Amino acid sequence: xxxxxxxxxxxxxxxxxxxxxxxxxxxxxxxxxxxxxxxxxxxxxxxxxxxxxxxxxxxxxxxxxxxxxxxxxxxxxxxxxxxxxxxxxxxxxxxxxxxxxxxxxxxxxxxxxxxxxxxxxxxxxxxxxxxxxxxxxxxxxxxxxxxxxxxxxxxxxxxxxxxxxxxxxxxxxxxxxxxxxxxxxxxxxxxxxxxxxxxxxxxxxxxxxxxxxxxxxxxxxxxxxxxxxxxxxxxxxxxxxxxxxxxxxxxxxxxxxxxxxxxxxxxxxxxxxxxxxxxxxxxxxxxxxxxxxxxxxxxxxxxxxxxxxxxxxxxxxxxxxxxxxxxxxxxxxxxxxxxxxxxxxxxxxxxxxxxxxxxxxxxxxxxxxxxxxxxxxxxxxxxxxxxxxxx
Numbered sequence: 001x002x003x004x005x006x007x008x009x010x011x012x013x014x015x016x017x018x019x020x021x022x023x024x025x026x027x028x029x030x031x032x033x034x035x036x037x038x039x040x041x042x043x044x045x046x047x048x049x050x051x052x053x054x055x056x057x058x059x060x061x062x063x064x065x066x067x068x069x070x071x072x073x074x075x076x077x078x079x080x081x082x083x084x085x086x087x088x089x090x091x092x093x094x095x096x097x098x099x100x101x102x103x104x105x106x107x108x109x110x111x112x113x114x115x116x117x118x119x120x121x122x123x124x125x126x127x128x129x130x131x132x133x134x135x136x137x138x139x140x141x142x143x144x145x146x147x148x149x150x151x152x153x154x155x156x157x158x159x160x161x162x163x164x165x166x167x168x169x170x171x172x173x174x175x176x177x178x179x180x181x182x183x184x185x186x187x188x189x190x191x192x193x194x195x196x197x198x199x200x201x202x203x204x205x206x207x208x209x210x211x212x213x214x215x216x217x218x219x220x221x222x223x224x225x226x227x228x229x230x231x232x233x234x235x236x237x238x239x240x241x242x243x244x245x246x247x248x249x250x251x252x253x254x255x256x257x258x259x260x261x262x263x264x265x266x267x268x269x270x271x272x273x274x275x276x277x278x279x280x281x282x283x284x285x286x287x288x289x290x291x292x293x294x295x296x297x298x299x300x301x302x303x304x305x306x307x308x309x310x311x312x313x314x315x316x317x318x319x320x321x322x323x324x325x326x327x328x329x330x331x332x333x334x335x336x337x338x339x340x341x342x343x344x345x346x347x348x349x350x351x352x353x354x355x356x357x358x359x360x361x362x363x364x365x366x367x368x369x370x371x372x373x374x375x376x377x378x379x380x381x382x383x384x385x386x387x388x389x390x391x
Contacts, residue, residue, distance in 0.1 A: 023160040024082055030156045030165055031075035037149055038068035041142050048135040055122045056182045056201040059115040063178060063208055066111045067171060070104040074164040081258055094258010098223045101167040105215030108171060112208030119201025126195035139183050146175045161259040163222065167215050174211030178204045227391045228254035236290060243286050245270045245279060250333040251388065262296035272304035312337055322377060328356045330390060347384040354391040363387045
Protein backbone atom coordinates (compact mmCIF):
# COMPACT_ATOMS: atom_id res chain seq x y z
CA UNK A 1 0.00 0.00 0.00
CA UNK A 2 2.85 2.42 0.90
CA UNK A 3 4.52 1.57 -2.41
CA UNK A 4 1.34 2.47 -4.33
CA UNK A 5 1.01 5.73 -2.39
CA UNK A 6 4.61 6.66 -3.25
CA UNK A 7 3.97 6.07 -6.95
CA UNK A 8 0.76 8.06 -6.72
CA UNK A 9 2.68 11.04 -5.33
CA UNK A 10 5.44 10.77 -7.94
CA UNK A 11 3.11 10.32 -10.92
CA UNK A 12 0.51 12.73 -9.46
CA UNK A 13 -2.43 10.53 -10.49
CA UNK A 14 -4.43 7.51 -9.37
CA UNK A 15 -2.64 4.25 -10.15
CA UNK A 16 -4.33 1.77 -12.48
CA UNK A 17 -1.67 -0.76 -13.49
CA UNK A 18 -3.81 -2.12 -16.33
CA UNK A 19 -3.87 1.22 -18.18
CA UNK A 20 -1.31 1.46 -20.98
CA UNK A 21 -0.45 5.06 -20.04
CA UNK A 22 0.20 4.10 -16.42
CA UNK A 23 2.34 1.12 -17.43
CA UNK A 24 4.45 3.39 -19.65
CA UNK A 25 4.95 5.96 -16.87
CA UNK A 26 5.83 3.30 -14.29
CA UNK A 27 8.31 1.62 -16.66
CA UNK A 28 9.87 5.00 -17.49
CA UNK A 29 10.25 5.80 -13.79
CA UNK A 30 11.84 2.42 -13.05
CA UNK A 31 14.25 2.72 -15.98
CA UNK A 32 15.35 6.25 -15.04
CA UNK A 33 15.90 5.28 -11.40
CA UNK A 34 17.93 2.27 -12.53
CA UNK A 35 19.91 4.36 -15.02
CA UNK A 36 20.92 7.04 -12.50
CA UNK A 37 21.69 4.56 -9.71
CA UNK A 38 23.78 2.26 -11.91
CA UNK A 39 25.79 5.09 -13.49
CA UNK A 40 26.67 6.44 -10.04
CA UNK A 41 27.52 2.99 -8.67
CA UNK A 42 29.61 2.23 -11.74
CA UNK A 43 31.69 5.40 -11.48
CA UNK A 44 32.22 4.94 -7.74
CA UNK A 45 33.29 1.29 -8.08
CA UNK A 46 35.62 1.87 -11.02
CA UNK A 47 37.34 4.72 -9.15
CA UNK A 48 37.61 2.61 -5.98
CA UNK A 49 38.91 -0.34 -8.02
CA UNK A 50 41.66 1.78 -9.56
CA UNK A 51 42.60 3.31 -6.19
CA UNK A 52 42.90 -0.03 -4.36
CA UNK A 53 44.18 -1.88 -7.48
CA UNK A 54 41.36 -4.46 -7.49
CA UNK A 55 40.34 -5.99 -10.81
CA UNK A 56 37.28 -7.60 -9.20
CA UNK A 57 35.97 -4.20 -8.02
CA UNK A 58 36.63 -2.67 -11.45
CA UNK A 59 34.80 -5.58 -13.07
CA UNK A 60 31.87 -5.10 -10.71
CA UNK A 61 31.83 -1.44 -11.72
CA UNK A 62 31.68 -2.26 -15.43
CA UNK A 63 28.91 -4.73 -14.65
CA UNK A 64 26.92 -1.84 -13.16
CA UNK A 65 27.67 0.22 -16.27
CA UNK A 66 26.14 -2.53 -18.40
CA UNK A 67 23.12 -2.40 -16.08
CA UNK A 68 22.76 1.29 -16.88
CA UNK A 69 22.75 0.44 -20.59
CA UNK A 70 20.20 -2.26 -19.81
CA UNK A 71 17.91 0.34 -18.26
CA UNK A 72 18.04 2.35 -21.49
CA UNK A 73 17.29 -0.75 -23.59
CA UNK A 74 14.42 -1.70 -21.28
CA UNK A 75 12.91 1.77 -21.58
CA UNK A 76 13.20 1.84 -25.39
CA UNK A 77 11.82 -1.70 -25.64
CA UNK A 78 8.87 -0.86 -23.43
CA UNK A 79 7.94 2.20 -25.47
CA UNK A 80 8.20 0.26 -28.75
CA UNK A 81 6.11 -2.56 -27.24
CA UNK A 82 3.33 -0.06 -26.50
CA UNK A 83 2.94 0.97 -30.14
CA UNK A 84 -0.63 0.30 -31.34
CA UNK A 85 -1.43 -2.62 -33.69
CA UNK A 86 -0.95 -2.05 -37.41
CA UNK A 87 -1.52 -3.90 -40.67
CA UNK A 88 1.65 -6.01 -40.36
CA UNK A 89 1.21 -6.63 -36.60
CA UNK A 90 -2.53 -6.92 -35.87
CA UNK A 91 -1.90 -8.28 -32.36
CA UNK A 92 0.30 -5.36 -31.35
CA UNK A 93 4.02 -5.07 -30.63
CA UNK A 94 4.05 -6.38 -27.05
CA UNK A 95 6.69 -9.05 -27.68
CA UNK A 96 9.28 -6.35 -28.42
CA UNK A 97 9.59 -6.09 -24.64
CA UNK A 98 10.77 -9.71 -24.57
CA UNK A 99 13.34 -8.91 -27.26
CA UNK A 100 14.69 -5.97 -25.25
CA UNK A 101 14.95 -8.23 -22.20
CA UNK A 102 16.87 -10.72 -24.36
CA UNK A 103 19.30 -7.99 -25.42
CA UNK A 104 19.87 -7.17 -21.75
CA UNK A 105 20.62 -10.84 -21.08
CA UNK A 106 23.20 -11.04 -23.88
CA UNK A 107 24.89 -7.88 -22.61
CA UNK A 108 25.17 -9.44 -19.16
CA UNK A 109 26.78 -12.57 -20.65
CA UNK A 110 29.23 -10.47 -22.70
CA UNK A 111 30.34 -8.49 -19.63
CA UNK A 112 30.93 -11.74 -17.74
CA UNK A 113 32.94 -13.24 -20.60
CA UNK A 114 35.18 -10.18 -20.98
CA UNK A 115 35.76 -10.04 -17.23
CA UNK A 116 36.90 -13.70 -17.16
CA UNK A 117 39.82 -12.81 -19.45
CA UNK A 118 40.80 -9.84 -17.28
CA UNK A 119 40.62 -11.92 -14.10
CA UNK A 120 42.71 -14.72 -15.64
CA UNK A 121 45.44 -12.23 -16.52
CA UNK A 122 45.38 -10.99 -12.91
CA UNK A 123 45.97 -14.57 -11.67
CA UNK A 124 48.96 -14.95 -14.00
CA UNK A 125 50.29 -11.49 -13.10
CA UNK A 126 49.03 -10.85 -9.54
CA UNK A 127 49.01 -7.41 -7.92
CA UNK A 128 48.39 -6.79 -4.22
CA UNK A 129 45.01 -5.28 -3.36
CA UNK A 130 45.23 -2.24 -1.10
CA UNK A 131 42.95 -2.33 1.93
CA UNK A 132 41.12 0.90 2.75
CA UNK A 133 38.16 1.07 5.14
CA UNK A 134 36.28 3.94 3.48
CA UNK A 135 36.06 2.35 -0.02
CA UNK A 136 35.00 -0.88 1.67
CA UNK A 137 32.13 0.89 3.43
CA UNK A 138 31.05 2.42 0.09
CA UNK A 139 31.05 -1.01 -1.55
CA UNK A 140 28.95 -2.47 1.26
CA UNK A 141 26.52 0.44 0.90
CA UNK A 142 26.26 -0.32 -2.84
CA UNK A 143 25.09 -3.84 -2.00
CA UNK A 144 22.10 -2.42 -0.12
CA UNK A 145 21.37 -0.02 -3.00
CA UNK A 146 21.33 -2.95 -5.44
CA UNK A 147 19.10 -4.99 -3.13
CA UNK A 148 16.63 -2.09 -3.03
CA UNK A 149 16.76 -1.75 -6.83
CA UNK A 150 16.03 -5.48 -7.17
CA UNK A 151 12.91 -5.23 -5.01
CA UNK A 152 11.87 -1.95 -6.67
CA UNK A 153 12.03 -3.41 -10.18
CA UNK A 154 10.58 -6.78 -9.20
CA UNK A 155 7.54 -5.25 -7.49
CA UNK A 156 6.91 -2.89 -10.40
CA UNK A 157 7.45 -5.72 -12.89
CA UNK A 158 4.75 -7.78 -11.18
CA UNK A 159 2.34 -4.86 -10.99
CA UNK A 160 2.59 -3.90 -14.67
CA UNK A 161 3.34 -7.46 -15.87
CA UNK A 162 6.66 -6.46 -17.43
CA UNK A 163 9.19 -9.16 -18.33
CA UNK A 164 11.78 -6.42 -18.93
CA UNK A 165 11.56 -5.07 -15.38
CA UNK A 166 11.53 -8.56 -13.90
CA UNK A 167 14.69 -9.35 -15.90
CA UNK A 168 16.28 -6.17 -14.54
CA UNK A 169 15.32 -7.24 -11.01
CA UNK A 170 16.89 -10.68 -11.45
CA UNK A 171 20.03 -9.04 -12.83
CA UNK A 172 20.17 -6.78 -9.75
CA UNK A 173 19.91 -9.80 -7.44
CA UNK A 174 22.90 -11.26 -9.27
CA UNK A 175 24.75 -7.98 -8.71
CA UNK A 176 24.08 -8.23 -4.97
CA UNK A 177 25.76 -11.64 -4.94
CA UNK A 178 28.60 -10.39 -7.13
CA UNK A 179 29.35 -7.35 -4.96
CA UNK A 180 29.17 -9.48 -1.82
CA UNK A 181 31.81 -11.82 -3.25
CA UNK A 182 34.00 -8.83 -4.20
CA UNK A 183 33.85 -7.37 -0.69
CA UNK A 184 34.67 -10.78 0.74
CA UNK A 185 37.72 -11.03 -1.53
CA UNK A 186 39.06 -7.69 -0.26
CA UNK A 187 38.70 -8.80 3.35
CA UNK A 188 40.14 -12.28 2.82
CA UNK A 189 42.92 -11.13 0.48
CA UNK A 190 44.71 -9.37 3.37
CA UNK A 191 45.37 -12.68 5.11
CA UNK A 192 46.41 -15.10 2.35
CA UNK A 193 49.13 -15.11 -0.31
CA UNK A 194 47.02 -16.53 -3.16
CA UNK A 195 46.03 -14.22 -6.07
CA UNK A 196 42.59 -13.99 -4.48
CA UNK A 197 41.57 -10.93 -6.51
CA UNK A 198 41.86 -12.77 -9.82
CA UNK A 199 40.28 -15.94 -8.43
CA UNK A 200 37.32 -14.02 -7.02
CA UNK A 201 37.16 -12.10 -10.30
CA UNK A 202 36.59 -15.36 -12.19
CA UNK A 203 33.93 -16.40 -9.66
CA UNK A 204 32.24 -13.03 -10.15
CA UNK A 205 32.41 -13.49 -13.93
CA UNK A 206 30.81 -16.92 -13.73
CA UNK A 207 28.04 -15.53 -11.50
CA UNK A 208 27.41 -12.74 -14.02
CA UNK A 209 27.28 -15.19 -16.94
CA UNK A 210 25.06 -17.64 -15.03
CA UNK A 211 22.69 -14.78 -14.31
CA UNK A 212 22.73 -13.85 -18.00
CA UNK A 213 21.94 -17.38 -19.19
CA UNK A 214 18.99 -17.53 -16.77
CA UNK A 215 17.71 -14.26 -18.21
CA UNK A 216 18.01 -15.70 -21.74
CA UNK A 217 15.89 -18.69 -20.79
CA UNK A 218 13.27 -16.56 -19.03
CA UNK A 219 12.86 -14.28 -22.06
CA UNK A 220 13.09 -16.88 -24.84
CA UNK A 221 10.27 -19.00 -23.38
CA UNK A 222 7.49 -16.42 -23.98
CA UNK A 223 8.95 -15.58 -27.40
CA UNK A 224 8.78 -19.21 -28.51
CA UNK A 225 5.43 -19.73 -26.80
CA UNK A 226 5.19 -21.23 -23.33
CA UNK A 227 2.49 -23.32 -21.73
CA UNK A 228 -0.15 -21.26 -19.91
CA UNK A 229 -0.42 -21.37 -16.14
CA UNK A 230 -2.28 -24.52 -15.04
CA UNK A 231 -4.22 -22.60 -12.39
CA UNK A 232 -5.45 -20.17 -15.06
CA UNK A 233 -6.59 -23.03 -17.33
CA UNK A 234 -8.37 -24.73 -14.43
CA UNK A 235 -10.05 -21.49 -13.32
CA UNK A 236 -11.31 -20.61 -16.82
CA UNK A 237 -12.70 -24.10 -17.40
CA UNK A 238 -14.47 -24.08 -14.03
CA UNK A 239 -15.94 -20.63 -14.64
CA UNK A 240 -17.26 -21.66 -18.07
CA UNK A 241 -19.11 -24.60 -16.51
CA UNK A 242 -21.07 -22.21 -14.26
CA UNK A 243 -23.00 -20.79 -17.23
CA UNK A 244 -26.46 -22.06 -18.17
CA UNK A 245 -26.66 -25.05 -20.54
CA UNK A 246 -22.86 -25.61 -20.64
CA UNK A 247 -22.06 -29.26 -19.88
CA UNK A 248 -18.39 -29.51 -20.87
CA UNK A 249 -15.28 -27.80 -22.28
CA UNK A 250 -12.23 -28.88 -24.25
CA UNK A 251 -9.36 -27.55 -26.36
CA UNK A 252 -8.75 -24.42 -24.26
CA UNK A 253 -5.73 -22.62 -25.74
CA UNK A 254 -4.12 -19.43 -24.45
CA UNK A 255 -1.73 -17.25 -26.49
CA UNK A 256 0.13 -14.23 -25.11
CA UNK A 257 1.38 -11.41 -27.34
CA UNK A 258 2.94 -9.34 -24.57
CA UNK A 259 1.55 -7.73 -21.44
CA UNK A 260 -2.11 -6.81 -21.80
CA UNK A 261 -2.63 -8.83 -25.00
CA UNK A 262 -3.71 -12.39 -24.26
CA UNK A 263 -6.09 -14.39 -26.45
CA UNK A 264 -7.87 -17.62 -25.54
CA UNK A 265 -10.03 -20.02 -27.55
CA UNK A 266 -12.15 -22.85 -26.20
CA UNK A 267 -14.78 -25.36 -27.33
CA UNK A 268 -17.87 -25.51 -25.11
CA UNK A 269 -20.38 -28.36 -25.16
CA UNK A 270 -24.13 -27.93 -24.74
CA UNK A 271 -27.31 -29.90 -25.58
CA UNK A 272 -28.12 -29.68 -29.29
CA UNK A 273 -31.80 -28.96 -28.58
CA UNK A 274 -31.06 -25.48 -27.18
CA UNK A 275 -32.11 -22.87 -29.76
CA UNK A 276 -29.38 -20.80 -31.40
CA UNK A 277 -30.46 -17.40 -30.05
CA UNK A 278 -30.52 -18.62 -26.45
CA UNK A 279 -27.10 -20.28 -26.52
CA UNK A 280 -25.61 -17.41 -28.52
CA UNK A 281 -26.64 -14.97 -25.80
CA UNK A 282 -25.04 -17.21 -23.16
CA UNK A 283 -21.81 -17.41 -25.18
CA UNK A 284 -21.67 -13.63 -25.70
CA UNK A 285 -22.06 -13.04 -21.97
CA UNK A 286 -19.42 -15.68 -21.22
CA UNK A 287 -16.87 -14.16 -23.60
CA UNK A 288 -17.36 -10.69 -22.12
CA UNK A 289 -17.36 -11.63 -18.42
CA UNK A 290 -14.50 -14.14 -18.50
CA UNK A 291 -12.47 -11.86 -20.76
CA UNK A 292 -12.78 -9.00 -18.27
CA UNK A 293 -12.15 -11.27 -15.27
CA UNK A 294 -8.85 -12.64 -16.61
CA UNK A 295 -7.79 -9.67 -18.78
CA UNK A 296 -7.90 -11.55 -22.09
CA UNK A 297 -9.88 -11.87 -25.30
CA UNK A 298 -11.94 -15.06 -25.24
CA UNK A 299 -13.29 -16.68 -28.42
CA UNK A 300 -15.74 -19.57 -27.90
CA UNK A 301 -16.53 -22.31 -30.40
CA UNK A 302 -19.96 -23.85 -29.87
CA UNK A 303 -20.00 -27.66 -29.86
CA UNK A 304 -23.60 -28.99 -29.68
CA UNK A 305 -24.07 -32.55 -28.41
CA UNK A 306 -26.99 -34.63 -29.67
CA UNK A 307 -28.87 -37.09 -27.46
CA UNK A 308 -27.22 -40.50 -27.02
CA UNK A 309 -28.93 -43.85 -27.41
CA UNK A 310 -28.25 -46.50 -24.78
CA UNK A 311 -25.99 -48.29 -27.27
CA UNK A 312 -23.88 -45.19 -27.93
CA UNK A 313 -23.71 -44.33 -24.23
CA UNK A 314 -22.51 -47.81 -23.24
CA UNK A 315 -19.96 -47.95 -26.06
CA UNK A 316 -18.57 -44.50 -25.20
CA UNK A 317 -18.32 -45.38 -21.52
CA UNK A 318 -16.58 -48.69 -22.27
CA UNK A 319 -14.03 -47.07 -24.58
CA UNK A 320 -13.45 -44.18 -22.19
CA UNK A 321 -12.89 -46.51 -19.24
CA UNK A 322 -10.50 -48.66 -21.28
CA UNK A 323 -8.39 -45.79 -22.61
CA UNK A 324 -8.30 -43.64 -19.47
CA UNK A 325 -6.65 -46.53 -17.64
CA UNK A 326 -3.51 -45.46 -19.52
CA UNK A 327 -1.74 -42.75 -17.43
CA UNK A 328 -0.91 -40.64 -20.48
CA UNK A 329 -4.61 -40.25 -21.43
CA UNK A 330 -6.30 -37.14 -20.00
CA UNK A 331 -9.77 -37.28 -21.58
CA UNK A 332 -11.97 -38.08 -24.59
CA UNK A 333 -14.36 -35.76 -26.40
CA UNK A 334 -16.37 -35.37 -29.64
CA UNK A 335 -17.34 -39.05 -29.62
CA UNK A 336 -19.27 -40.00 -32.79
CA UNK A 337 -20.60 -43.23 -34.29
CA UNK A 338 -20.83 -43.33 -38.08
CA UNK A 339 -22.90 -46.11 -39.61
CA UNK A 340 -21.41 -47.33 -42.91
CA UNK A 341 -22.80 -50.02 -45.19
CA UNK A 342 -20.26 -52.65 -44.19
CA UNK A 343 -19.25 -51.73 -40.64
CA UNK A 344 -19.69 -49.37 -37.73
CA UNK A 345 -17.11 -46.57 -37.48
CA UNK A 346 -16.23 -44.60 -34.36
CA UNK A 347 -14.44 -41.26 -34.33
CA UNK A 348 -13.29 -39.28 -31.28
CA UNK A 349 -10.59 -36.96 -29.96
CA UNK A 350 -8.13 -38.45 -27.48
CA UNK A 351 -6.36 -35.89 -25.26
CA UNK A 352 -2.83 -36.97 -24.31
CA UNK A 353 -0.67 -35.55 -21.50
CA UNK A 354 2.41 -34.35 -23.39
CA UNK A 355 4.46 -34.18 -20.18
CA UNK A 356 4.33 -37.99 -19.92
CA UNK A 357 5.41 -38.77 -23.49
CA UNK A 358 8.79 -39.99 -24.66
CA UNK A 359 10.52 -37.82 -27.25
CA UNK A 360 10.04 -40.41 -30.01
CA UNK A 361 6.28 -40.75 -29.48
CA UNK A 362 4.78 -38.74 -32.33
CA UNK A 363 1.10 -38.10 -33.08
CA UNK A 364 1.08 -40.70 -35.88
CA UNK A 365 2.70 -43.34 -33.65
CA UNK A 366 0.22 -42.68 -30.83
CA UNK A 367 -2.72 -42.79 -33.23
CA UNK A 368 -1.61 -46.15 -34.64
CA UNK A 369 -0.93 -47.65 -31.20
CA UNK A 370 -4.26 -46.63 -29.68
CA UNK A 371 -6.28 -47.66 -32.73
CA UNK A 372 -4.67 -51.11 -32.74
CA UNK A 373 -5.18 -51.40 -28.99
CA UNK A 374 -8.87 -50.53 -29.06
CA UNK A 375 -9.47 -52.62 -32.19
CA UNK A 376 -8.46 -55.76 -30.26
CA UNK A 377 -11.27 -55.08 -27.78
CA UNK A 378 -13.85 -54.13 -30.45
CA UNK A 379 -12.86 -56.06 -33.61
CA UNK A 380 -16.11 -55.32 -35.46
CA UNK A 381 -15.70 -51.55 -35.28
CA UNK A 382 -13.30 -49.34 -37.22
CA UNK A 383 -11.74 -46.44 -35.33
CA UNK A 384 -10.48 -43.01 -36.30
CA UNK A 385 -8.77 -41.46 -33.28
CA UNK A 386 -7.71 -37.81 -33.46
CA UNK A 387 -4.79 -37.21 -31.09
CA UNK A 388 -4.68 -33.90 -29.17
CA UNK A 389 -1.51 -33.37 -27.11
CA UNK A 390 -1.76 -31.00 -24.14
CA UNK A 391 1.03 -29.81 -21.83
